[in-house]
Amino acid sequence: xxxxxxxxxxxxxxxxxxxxxxxxxxxxxxxxxxxxxxxxxxxxxxxxxxxxxxxxxxxxxxxxxxxxxxxxxxxxxxxxxxxxxxxxxxxxxxxxxxxxxxxxxxxxxxxxxxxxxxxxxxxxxxxxxxxxxxxxxxxxxxxxxxxxxxxxxxxxxxxxxxxxxxxxxxxxxxxxxxxxxxxxxxxxxxxxxxxxxxxxxxxxxxxxxxxxxxxxxxxxxxxxxxxxxxxxxxxxxxxxxxxxxxxxxxxxxxxxxxxxxxxxxxxxxxxxxxxxxxxxxxxxxxxxxxxxxxxxxxxxxxxxxxxxxxxxxxxxxxxxxxxxxxxxxxxxxxxxxxxxxxxxxxxxxxxxxxxxxxxxxxxxxxxxxxxxxxxxxxxxxxxxxxxxxxxxxxxxxxxxxxxxxxxxxxxxxxxxxxxxxxxxxxxxxxxxxxxxxxxxxxxxxxxxxxxxxxxxxxxxxxxx
Amino acid sequence: xxxxxxxxxxxxxxxxxxxxxxxxxxxxxxxxxxxxxxxxxxxxxxxxxxxxxxxxxxxxxxxxxxxxxxxxxxxxxxxxxxxxxxxxxxxxxxxxxxxxxxxxxxxxxxxxxxxxxxxxxxxxxxxxxxxxxxxxxxxxxxxxxxxxxxxxxxxxxxxxxxxxxxxxxxxxxxxxxxxxxxxxxxxxxxxxxxxxxxxxxxxxxxxxxxxxxxxxxxxxxxxxxxxxxxxxxxxxxxxxxxxxxxxxxxxxxxxxxxxxxxxxxxxxxxxxxxxxxxxxxxxxxxxxxxxxxxxxxxxxxxxxxxxxxxxxxxxxxxxxxxxxxxxxxxxxxxxxxxxxxxxxxxxxxxxxxxxxxxxxxxxxxxxxxxxxxxxxxxxxxxxxxxxxxxxxxxxxxxxxxxxxxxxxxxxxxxxxxxxxxxxxxxxxxxxxxxxxxxxxxxxxxxxxxxxxxxxxxxxxxxxx
Numbered sequence: 001x002x003x004x005x006x007x008x009x010x011x012x013x014x015x016x017x018x019x020x021x022x023x024x025x026x027x028x029x030x031x032x033x034x035x036x037x038x039x040x041x042x043x044x045x046x047x048x049x050x051x052x053x054x055x056x057x058x059x060x061x062x063x064x065x066x067x068x069x070x071x072x073x074x075x076x077x078x079x080x081x082x083x084x085x086x087x088x089x090x091x092x093x094x095x096x097x098x099x100x101x102x103x104x105x106x107x108x109x110x111x112x113x114x115x116x117x118x119x120x121x122x123x124x125x126x127x128x129x130x131x132x133x134x135x136x137x138x139x140x141x142x143x144x145x146x147x148x149x150x151x152x153x154x155x156x157x158x159x160x161x162x163x164x165x166x167x168x169x170x171x172x173x174x175x176x177x178x179x180x181x182x183x184x185x186x187x188x189x190x191x192x193x194x195x196x197x198x199x200x201x202x203x204x205x206x207x208x209x210x211x212x213x214x215x216x217x218x219x220x221x222x223x224x225x226x227x228x229x230x231x232x233x234x235x236x237x238x239x240x241x242x243x244x245x246x247x248x249x250x251x252x253x254x255x256x257x258x259x260x261x262x263x264x265x266x267x268x269x270x271x272x273x274x275x276x277x278x279x280x281x282x283x284x285x286x287x288x289x290x291x292x293x294x295x296x297x298x299x300x301x302x303x304x305x306x307x308x309x310x311x312x313x314x315x316x317x318x319x320x321x322x323x324x325x326x327x328x329x330x331x332x333x334x335x336x337x338x339x340x341x342x343x344x345x346x347x348x349x350x351x352x353x354x355x356x357x358x359x360x361x362x363x364x365x366x367x368x369x370x371x372x373x374x375x376x377x378x379x380x381x382x383x384x385x386x387x388x389x390x391x392x393x394x395x396x397x398x399x400x401x402x403x404x405x406x407x408x409x410x411x412x413x414x415x416x417x418x419x420x421x422x423x424x425x426x427x428x429x430x431x432x433x434x435x436x437x438x439x440x441x442x443x444x445x446x447x448x449x450x451x452x453x454x455x456x457x458x459x460x461x462x463x464x
Numbered sequence: 465x466x467x468x469x470x471x472x473x474x475x476x477x478x479x480x481x482x483x484x485x486x487x488x489x490x491x492x493x494x495x496x497x498x499x500x501x502x503x504x505x506x507x508x509x510x511x512x513x514x515x516x517x518x519x520x521x522x523x524x525x526x527x528x529x530x531x532x533x534x535x536x537x538x539x540x541x542x543x544x545x546x547x548x549x550x551x552x553x554x555x556x557x558x559x560x561x562x563x564x565x566x567x568x569x570x571x572x573x574x575x576x577x578x579x580x581x582x583x584x585x586x587x588x589x590x591x592x593x594x595x596x597x598x599x600x601x602x603x604x605x606x607x608x609x610x611x612x613x614x615x616x617x618x619x620x621x622x623x624x625x626x627x628x629x630x631x632x633x634x635x636x637x638x639x640x641x642x643x644x645x646x647x648x649x650x651x652x653x654x655x656x657x658x659x660x661x662x663x664x665x666x667x668x669x670x671x672x673x674x675x676x677x678x679x680x681x682x683x684x685x686x687x688x689x690x691x692x693x694x695x696x697x698x699x700x701x702x703x704x705x706x707x708x709x710x711x712x713x714x715x716x717x718x719x720x721x722x723x724x725x726x727x728x729x730x731x732x733x734x735x736x737x738x739x740x741x742x743x744x745x746x747x748x749x750x751x752x753x754x755x756x757x758x759x760x761x762x763x764x765x766x767x768x769x770x771x772x773x774x775x776x777x778x779x780x781x782x783x784x785x786x787x788x789x790x791x792x793x794x795x796x797x798x799x800x801x802x803x804x805x806x807x808x809x810x811x812x813x814x815x816x817x818x819x820x821x822x823x824x825x826x827x828x829x830x831x832x833x834x835x836x837x838x839x840x841x842x843x844x845x846x847x848x849x850x851x852x853x854x855x856x857x858x859x860x861x862x863x864x865x866x867x868x869x870x871x872x873x874x875x876x877x878x879x880x881x882x883x884x885x886x887x888x889x890x891x892x893x894x895x896x897x898x899x900x901x902x903x904x905x906x907x908x909x910x911x912x913x914x915x916x917x918x919x920x921x922x923x924x925x926x927x928x
Contacts, residue, residue, distance in 0.1 A: 037618065062925045083639075205685065208785045217749030222772045222869020226800050227764035230744065233773035233795075241705030244698065274725040281693065285681030288825045291691040300691035308686045309697035315775035316796060320832040322796055323870075324774050332780065334689050334787055360509065361752040369785040406687020406787075417733050 006460040011336075014141040015450045022137045022450065023111070023120070023443070025055070027131050029091070030122045036071055036092035038177040043238040044069045045159050047128055048091045059140055060149050066175075066250050067418030068167035071159035075178070078139075078149040082461045083383065086154045086420065088182035088410060089188060090161035093124035101437035111443065116194075116431075118443040126432035127440035131187045132157060133300055134427065134449035142463075154181060161188075165409065172417045183383050184414045185456075189404070189426035191445075192273055193381045197391035197399040197452065198419045199384065200424035201377040202302065205337035205405045206213040207346055208369030211236070211354055212330040219315075220325040230327040233314040239357045240331060243307050248292040250307045250335075252350050262303050269400040270298050306336040321350035336405065342370035370405025375411045377421040383460060387423055390455035395447055427452070474923040478605040479914045486601045486914065487575070487584070487907070489519070493555070493593050493806075494573040494586045500535055500556035501627040509535045509623045516621060523604055524613050530639075532631035535623030539642070542603075544615040546925045547847065549643035550884065551617065552874060553596030553652060554625035557588035559901045565901035568842035576906060579659075580895075582786070582907040585918050589905035590896035595651045596621060598891065598913035604928075605918055615925040618645060618838065625652075629873065636881045647847050648878045655909075656720035656737055661855035661863040661916065664888035665841040666766065669801035670871045671810055672774075672833030675700070675818055676794040682788040683779075695824050696793040697778040702897045703821045705793060707771050713757045714771045714799075716814050722804035726767050733864040766867025769827045770800040796833075800869065839875040840884045847924060851887055856921035858912055891916070 034048035035041040049065045049072045056063035056076040063076035071092065096106040104110060109122030120130060135155070142150040156179060160167055172179060194197040215230040245251055261418075262270075277297040281287055291300035300306075314329025316322035335350075337343055351366050358364045377384070379401060391399035404424070408413045427449035433439045458464060479486075498512035499505040513529045513536045520527035520540040528541035535556065560570040568574060573586030584594060599619070606614040620643060624631055629920040636643060656662040679694040685862070709715055726734075743752055755764035764770075778793025780786035799814075801807055815830055822828045829910060849903045855863035868888070878884045891913035922928065 007855065103540040112506035120548060128790075141618070206687075206787065210785070215750065220748060221870065222770070222774060223670075223800065223868070224796060225748070225765065226770050226772045226798075226869060228753050228761045229748065229750055230752075231772055232705070233776050237701040237704040237773065237776070240698070240701040244679060259748040280523070283493040284689070284693065285678065286693055286825050288694075288823070289692050290694040290825065301689065304691050306686070306691040308690045308695055308789060309779065310785075310786060311781045311790075312697050312701070312776050312793065314774065317775045317777040317794075321674070321796060321798070322774060323670065323772075325772060326775075329776065330781075332785060334686060334690075334785070336687065359752070359754070361750050361754065405690060406685065424831075429827045 003130040008455065008463050009462070010163060011141045011145045011454050011458070012451050014145050015137060015454060018137070018141065018144070018454070019447050021429060022133070023446070025135045026120065026130055026446065027109045029133065030124055031107055032109045034092050034124070034159065035095050036160050037095060045092055049074050049159055052091060056155060057135065059143055061155065065116040066171070070167040072154070073159070073167070073171055074157040076155040077177065078151070078153045078216060080149055080151040080153065083183065083184055083269070084152040084154070084181040085183050085460065086156055086179060087135050087185045087187070088156050088158070090128045090158040091132065092159045093129070094125050094127065094162050096437070098437065103438055115432070116442070119440040120443055120446060121438065121440045123439055125439055126428045127434035127439065128161070128188050128440035130446050131426055131428065133447065134446060135185070135187055135453045137160060137214055137450040138453035138457060139334065141450070142457065150457045150463065154204070156178065163393055168410070169413055172413060176418055179239060180418045184382060184420045184422035186408070186410060186422050186424045187426050189408070189424045190430065191426070192402055195395060196273065197395045198398040198402040198427070199297050199391070199399060200404045201379055201384070201401040202338070202403045203375040203408050203411055204302070204305070204405055205341065205343060205372045205374040206249065207335040207337060207371045209342040211332045211333065212328055212365040212367060213362055214328040214365065216325070216327050219327050222323040222325050225325055226419055229325055229361060231325050232362060235359060235362055236312070236314065236329045236331055237355055239399035239440040240309055242357065252307070252353055253347050255305070255346060258342065260362055262299065266401060270296070272273060272398070272400070273298070273402070298403070301405040303338055305338050305341060308334050308336070310334050338374045339376060341374065342343055343373055347371060360439060372407055372412055373417055374407065377409070379424070381421060384423060386459035387425065387456045389451055390459045391425070394455055395454045400419065425452070425456070472919065472927050475605045475609045475918050475922070476915050477925070478609050479911070479918060480609070482601070482605065483911050486597070487910070490584065490597045490910065491573045494588055494596065495571055497571045498556050498588070498623065499559050500624050501559060503897055506535070508868065509556055510531045512536050513623055516555055519600065520619060523607055525619065527844060530635070532635055534631040535923060536619040537623070540619040542613040542617045544613055544614070546615040547647065547664070548616040548645040549598050549649055549924065550643060550646050551649045551651070552622070553599070554592045554622040555596065556626050557593070558591065558626050560587050560901070567902055580906070583904040584907055584910060585902065585904045587901055587903055590892045591898035591903065592625070592652050594629055594888055594905035594910050595892065596911065598910060599649070599651055599917045601755065602917035602921060603614045603913040605914070608920065614921045614927065618643065632874070633877055636877060640882055644882045645884060647845060648884045648886035650872070650874060650886050650888045651890050653872070653888045654892035654894065655890070656864060656866055658893055659859060660861040661859045661889070662866040663851055663855070663863060664868045665848070666765070666802070666837040666867045667845055667875055668769070668869055669805065669836045669838040671799040671801060671807040673797045673814060673829040674794060674833060675797065676792055676829040677822065678792040678829065680789070680791050682823065683791050685687070686787040686789050689789055693789055694823060695789050696826060697790060699823060699826055700776070700778065700793045700795055703818055704773055704797070706821065708759065713800070714769065716771070716810060716817055718813050719769065719805070719810060722806065723769055724803040724826070726763065730865060731791065734760070734866070735763060736862070737762070737864055737866070765869040767802055769802050769805060771797050772800070774798050796904040802838045803840060805838065805897050808838055811835060821879070824905060830839045836871055836876055839872070839879055841887070845885060848887065850923035851889065851920045854923045855889070855916055858916045858919055889916070889920070
């Protein structure tokens with residue numbers, strides 16, 4: 001082995017050889033019960049941060065624990081050559097309740113053989129300690145083989161992701177110059193499927209609205225008043241029923257401003273994924289795509305905006321029957337947003353539309369719940385295609401740029417506060433049971449995930 | 465005073481003179497805590513029945529306590545001349561919770577002076593012990609003045625009205641020959657207002673339906689599935705919103721079969737009542753009649769059918785926001801029925817209409833909750849006009865045949881099981897606080913109510 005001419009293949013071999021040791025290191029981190037939502041575990045969260053700083057320092061990073069009003073951040077820099085990348089992960093974990101449903105202690109990790117191969121069992125394996133360590137182990141292999149970390153890298157690890165990240169944006173704003181990079185790498189997502197890696201390049205935004213229709217100043221008896229008094233459930237259902245037309249399009253004026261069609265290239269990648277509509281819906285007892293007509297299911301969930309009713313409540317809802325005309329009725333309505341749809345403009349347009357449908361004798365109250373635009377990455381940056389090629393080299397199936405139906409706030413924050421695009425690359429699978437008992441991470445995901453990052457770093461920093 | 469030529473005026477004077485004694489008798493009955501819903505008071509319910517039998521026997525009735533699987537009935541006969549009338553009332557009362565809100569012990573009745581005159585305060589004063597005793601005191605005055613009860617009278621008193629009358633229909637069926645009369649008199653309703661007596665001649669029926677729309681076999685994440693999966697709240701609101709057209713008419717096919725227009729005579733009586741739409745709606749914070757266009761408020765609530773939504777529930781309804789697509793959503797829907805609308809036919813038509821709107825990937829479940837047709841009395845029987853004239857003689861304002869928006873099951877039972885029409889005549893007022901703390905019955909209502917029955921009995925049995 002020559003340090004003068006490092007070869008990617010040597011680095012990958014080092015990862016293969018070091019897998020048992022890497023697994024033991026991950027176990028050390030997994031044994032720390034760094035539950036961020038429960039104040040009783042605050043000391044453990046700090047211990048996990050310290051453990052990471054020690055590891056990263058040993059690898060040659062300039063690493064430190066950075067206090068916040070909540071749990072600390074870990075920031076580590078390696079001032080190498082080439083593009084500056086910022087790697088993000090989180091070292092806190094979800095609570096473990098209900099404990100009796102675990103088949104082993106959640107903070108006593110172990111390898112288990114299953115029908116689908118060897119898994120690492122324990123809280124935080126997939127979300128997100130196992131994932132963040134794939135990147136650390138890739139860096140370690142570079143260091144071992146080449147004697148140096150691969151390039152100009154910042155590692156940024158959070159300890160509050162599972163408790164709403166209250167300190168994240170303030171910290172990001174305060175340390176914007178330190179954290180700003182050419183690209184963010186976020187390892188907290190999944191593969192498209194077990195053989196198909198993915199880079200998430202577009203995430204839908206989310207606008208939440210709660211509307212309450214009020215009529216009489218008290219609940220009324222439907223015998224005494226029925227036929228003469230406004231019924232707020234009736235008003236509410238008329239409003240909600242008007243929000244979609246017969247083809248499933250949303251009727252809020254201006255709603256489709258900024259909704260792009262996906263490119264032919266992306267459409268081709270998505271078609272190549274061989275997504276199984278029937279299995280996707282069949283898994284939850286459905287069979288017929290319910291969204292906009294003329295759109296594939298992947299388009300419906302990744303690239304099209306929606307208006308959904310997440311909750312509705314009014315009147316008597318207990319057992320039996322009560323002939324009440326309720327004083328009020330309410331609904332929680334959310335919009336998934338794509339492209340450059342403006343959540344604030346849509347909120348105003350939605351409220352104006354609702355107000356126009358409220359009868360003179362009723363009132364409406366609005367309660368806004370969050371308004372984040374879609375995150376759509378500018379994939380012209382060559383790192384996107386480099387990463388896609390690297391992942392395609394590692395896995396059985398080609399990698400694709402995919403969408404995500406849900407929001408991942410961190411990607412939006414990087415864009416908003418640091419002006420960075422992000423590549424969301426992760427190796428989790430649908431069956432990892434994150435947030436649930438018996439969380440696991442495939443040993444294959446940990447191993448090939450590390451190799452994937454080594455390949456991506458190789459492409460970015462010119463190690464072939 | 466001559467027994468040979470009894471005069472109504474003497475009987476009325478006797479009622480006036482006997483008012484203090486009558487009030488004391490009512491107090492005796494009110495002191496018995498005959499709460500029918502609470503098994504702890506079963507002995508008190510029985511005591512109240514015994515007290516009534518003793519009273520009625522002393523008056524010359526052939527009275528007895530009649531056991532049922534629940535609380536007993538009291539049945540009393542006086543085999544006199546003339547039409548056979550059946551008087552119905554109930555001697556059980558509502559529970560008294562919350563006790564701290566009472567300004568005196570609920571079963572320690574007393575007269576109280578108020579802004580609006582003297583009231584009898586206590587549980588059961590208006591509902592229904594005070595009301596039923598108006599009839600007993602009228603009979604007593606006849607007996608005192610004429611030496612005999614006024615005619616062919618059966619008194620039928622129930623002890624389960626406040627707990628759903630489980631024994632009523634079986635008892636009625638079993639004793640149909642004994643109870644069947646030419647007319648039922650029911651004293652469990654109110655005046656039109658404090659000066660205007662009323663005979664309720666039409667009561668709306670009620671059909672209750674609960675519908676549940678089911679889509680996926682579990683709650684889904686709206687980020688992952690939104691746009692592709694059916695949302696049962698959306699399906700439900702579409703269905704509910706379609707049940708009324710733009711003019712407020714109900715769209716269930718065949719719904720208006722059997723809906724009559726009210727007669728010109730009745731329309732004139734209702735117009736004479738001087739009903740104050742603005743006050744009626746203003747009392748509950750509303751101002752604009754919300755029902756079918758072109759109908760008066762009284763028509764809307766007494767003579768027109770409705771479709772109301774009494775409850776709706778689906779998805780997340782707690783604080784904050786949860787981006788769930790719920791597995792199911794449900795609503796309680798009720799129809800107030802008039803004329804000869806057939807609740808069973810409407811139920812089938814409603815269900816067929818709903819089924820036609822449920823998408824292929826969803827299911828609907830129905831749960832029926834009661835189906836009673838409207839009760840519309842045949843006012844051709846001369847007793848109706850006799851009673852109206854008698855009431856008009858007693859009170860400041862002329863009596864009217866009115867409707868009632870709600871159902872009073874007993875009226876329907878008499879029609880269905882005994883083939884009798886019923887005159888619902890009562891002296892309660894809106895502010896009597898029945899079913900609530902500090903229930904009261906105006907002393908004036910008790911006094912003039914007794915006089916009213918004496919006048920009605922006089923008309924029926926030819927005592928002028």
